[in-house]
Amino acid sequence: MAFKPQIKVPATYMRGGTSKGVFFNLTDLPEPAQVAGEARDNLLLRVIGSPDPYQKQTDGMGGATSSTSKTVILSKSAKPDHDVDYLFGQVAIDKAFVDWSGNCGNLTSAVGAFAVSNGLVDASKIPDNGVVEVKVWQVNISKTIIVHVPITNGEVQETGDFELDGVTFPAAEVKLEFMDPADGEGALFPTGNLVDELEVPGIGMLSATMINAGIPTVFINASEVGYDGTELQEAINGDASALEKLETIRAYGALKMGLISHIDEAKARQHTPKVAWVAPAKTYHASSGKVVSDTDIDLVVRAMSMGKLHHAMMGTAAVAIGTAAAIPGTLVNLAAGGGERQEVNFGHPSGTLKVGAAATLVDGNWQVTKASMSRSARVLMEGWVRVPE
Template sequence: MMTQPQQKIAARYMRGGTSKGVFFNLDELPASARSPGAARDRLLMRIIGSPDPYGQQIDGMGGATSSTSKTVIVAPSQQPGHDVDYLFGQVAITRAGIDWSGNCGNLTAAVGAFAIDNGLIEPQRLPDNGFCEVRIWQQNIGKTIIARVPVRNGQVQESGDFELDGVAFPGAEIRLEFLDPADADGDLFPTGQRVDELQVPGIGCLPATLINAGIATIFVNASDLGYSGCELQNEINNDPQALARLETIRAWGALKMGLINDIHEAASRQHTPKLAFVAAPQSYTSASGKHIDGSDIDLCVRALSMGKLHHAMMGTASVAIASAAAIPGTLVNQVTANAGQSCTSVTFGHASGILTVGAEAHHEQGRWQVKKAVMSRSARLLMEGWVRVPAGYK
């Protein structure tokens, strides 16, 4: 039997926030994968190890969770006033497919470091010591993100004492600014309402806040689902009936938001929208055993990603949480400790701990607008070199 050597492709394996993924420089991908399309998707799925009917991604770089089945492509920016273009792909695990419909806020934290390490930042803009502002054009959603990356002796600083719940070890703090994070047409609320009545067959009518900020997100009250808002992963993810019910709500929310034209399309659009349920601040024990005091947070939030309860909180969903909390009348604002007031900063409890995110919201010309959302993350290069794929990707 004739055999061919595996193909070798330059790559970096990086953690950003509470996610990790395989990063590529666009110019170092095979020619067939430098443009969007089936050839690119097929290559990236094989690198990650999908589709895997066993759900483990053993024969690839993926970690068999939504937080670890990710790819990133970075290139010199084609947009004026930006340093790099950043394209994110959420790879399905058991089925074939990559969802390019939204951003990954967590991995955004690693994009600036990748750009610096790969020589994509003009040398005169890189300090010997201090912070380098990397101007990122997020291609999936057409938005600007500014990453403030710490630099020491001309190199990206990765060590530090910044702690992020959901990540076991501390690192250097990277500040992210999501500019004008609303949908491309500027409509925060696609229906024009801060609270909608979402009709879900077999479940009933649910009050919901549907918002496009950071990522399209559906917020519902935990109590309307029979939850407290303090649930951990196993309580949801080990209940197939609960997951099916939550996916049904997400699908009908997607239809209400105009993201899909037919309810059946939701199955192939798993990355967006996100579904989250909110509750008033209360004390609970996080996944690590850490006690979270209700007096230290403004609300509790649990969110689903790719059909499962997230172990912490997606960065993009954090932008949506902060944006909704900043606007009186939304379900998110209603459950906060400062209900009825516009919150410029909100601290919420998630399954792994707490997170603080800021948002600047203004009511202008008869509608709400969010100018900027701000959060801190950390990032670290885990491995660099080459990934290998079998000839023919078999």
């Protein structure tokens, strides 16, 4: 029996923040995959190695975690005054499903570098030495992000001494600015409340801050679900009852936020919203073994991604944390000590992260013009990825 040969697709494998994924230039994709639809999804699933009932993604580029089962498609921007259009696809591990409903903040830090290195940014903008501001249009959520890419001798500077908890080796610092970070799907607080009572069958009534910033996120108090906010992955990801409980909370939060119209729809919307629990600052040992002192942080946060506790913190969820922390009265703000603040330093499973946001009350509605943080990025491999035709 004759089988068709594999096809070769130009691709770059990159780390961005605490995530990594396969990056494509839109025009390099096979023609049927250059438009949204089944052909594109099937290509990306095969590239990553999904669906995999063994949940290892051995026959693909994925790393069998939510942080490493990611794809990015970039193109010159069709949006005025923007350099590049950025489309993110979160690939499910054990299902034939690519979730296009949200952004990846971590991989955003690699978008600028890819755009510069692949000619998607006008050469006149790029200094011989310094920093180029790459204006990114995030297609999934219809938002602008500014990526500050360091340049040395006309090329992207990837090496440096910036350390990021959750990433083993230092690299060059990449500053990110998420402009008007309220998610494209609705108001900053979709229910109109800073804190809601969320009724979850089998669990009870929970206090919840539900916010559309960076990515739709449901924040709950750690104490109300039996946690203290210092949990590491092994405490959650190996506990089937805990995973079921947190997924149920996420699903009912999605319903309350208006992201789905029926609870069953949550199964097909795994990437958004996120669910996270917060608590006042507490000393703990990070996953690396280092001590995170309560005197060095404002609060602790743990967040779920694609059904598992994230090993660090999603960049988009960090935007949600920073935004909520800047607004007095949210659960995040209260866990951090309350009051007005323009930045917050929080503890996550791998260490700490600082994120800034400025919030103002305009005509009775909270508005946030920008949230910012620093990440790092680098190319791991470039060339072609091969997939069976």
